[in-house]
Amino acid sequence: MTSSGVRGSNFSIGGEQAEADPLLKEAFYESDDYRTVLSKEDPRCFVIARTGSGKSALLQHLEEEHAEHVVRVAPEDLSLSYITNLGIMRYLDELEVSLDPLFIALWKHVLLVELIRHRYSVDSYAAKMNFLTSLRDKIKRDPAKRAALDYLEEFQDRFWVEADERVREITEKFEEKINREAKGAFGVSDNPIGTATATIGGGLADTFSTETRRELTDRFQRIVNETQMARLNKMLKVLDEDILESRQNFTYVVIDDLDRDWVDERVANALIRCLFRAVLDLQRVRNLKVIVALRTNIFENLDFGHRTGGQEEKFRSLSLHMRWGPAELRDLVSGRLRIASAKQGVQSSSISDVLPRRNTTRGDAFDYMLGRTLMRPRDIIAFVNETFAMSSGADRISWEDIKNAEDSYSYKRLLALRDEWKMSYPDIDRIFSVFNGAVVPMPREEFTRRIDDAALLLADPYFRGSEWLDYLTASMWNNPGGTWADWYGPLVSLLYNIGFIGCTTGRQGTVRYVRTFPEFAERVSNLEATVGFTIHPAFQAALDVRLDGLRGQ
Incomplete structure (x- = not known):
């Protein structure tokens, strides 16, 4: 290793986003927040933070370091946009039927199946039969658990296909129930509601009298409420006592990217809120931790108050709000600098080695740079990279380099602030x-x-x-x-x-x-x-x- 201090003109301390960060694995900073998420005893499982705070990096590192014990569920793979676009959903929405019980059941179903597939490596019909035989033998003396296991058989082979197909399966069964109810007692339509596109588009629910509307709403609400499915909830007991019964089978489920275009914005908040409620129910499974990462602005807009039966306080008590201190960010940057420098044969022990020395006029250079961030890893990594670009591989960064880099850095941060909030506040x-x-x-x-x-x-x-x-x-x-x-x-x-x-x-x-x-x-x-x-x-x-x-x- 040389000590010349010569770095390439394209030197950087890594990418600003987890998915494009070549140093994430080698230079990951194990903060107190990461240790909290990793803890099997700490119940906090909702990771709430501003964009650029390191949520995705945290979950990605957890997945890499504990691959055998982590299941990742990608929201965009669940066909939830298919569900929300169904005519029957718009029809029920017009009647002001709450779909929360259906959405909660869908989340529980998806998580349950993913956990079983992961625990028993169920990827074929033979593997499925082996799993069922083994589990039935284990619970044969418990009638309630045997009945719960029948829930798995109800879906036959489709239970084990990809998550999006399973979601469609449940939705189709639900749609059939609503159609039968509508065609039966009330004679709403000779055709299934789901296929009566033109009628629904004309505001079918608005054509009913107040009394009929109320009666329909009550009737359909009962059907929706039944999708909580007693057997599905009993399966959670089986999951706790017979599937993830041992500490060595402790499993993390990570769910990220809920701020992307994975579903229509109209129902995104409802689906996320229902995910939180499903996770709350899954807290009873002792050797399971479902970790959900969510941007602060989305979390604050979830409207827990009147839609969750007074459970807002529980959600907040299970939330981990990621925040970084100056010392942590200095350590993070110094660690990245050491690793990135070593790759080019240069020795650096800390960020102080390459920044201008402290003076009475401007103070500490790193503190100056940190004061121009929102105290997030993405900000300080971007600023440091800009200063290296301005220094053109020089031995040491100058104050002039920092000031010149600040123009470009500040412009990009302003654009990033716009992008972070433009969905909620256009223009x-x-x-x-x-x-x-x-x-x-x-x-x-x-x-x-x-x-x-x-x-x-x-x-x-x-x-x-x-x-x-x-x-x-x-x-x-x-x-x-x-x-x-x-x-x-x-x-x-x-x-x-x-x-x-x-x-x-x-x-x-x-x-x-x-x-x-x-x-x-x-x-x-x-x-x-x-x-x-x-x-x-x-x-x-x-x-x-x-x-x-x-x-x-």
């Missing part, structure tokens, strides 16, 4: 743009003027965020007697909670950001007490934000 980048050229910290008057400009985007026919912006600014137009916090609070809270702005209160002028003060913007008194606002340093260069009349330091 949110138009809001960011109204702060172009701002001088920070902004007194409330200046900040208010810019927020007013943002609100005026409602008059722009090309602005695609009218629905959400109108909702957040409604008090500005309709509540003339309100306070400043009444008028501007909703939009300020959004910008604060996504990490775009910070708030200053009191004489000391301490800037509060969502990472360290996550509940700050939720209190009206805090917003009323805010005297200044600033754009987060991560985005200042991209927006040409200046501090005291100079380029943001």
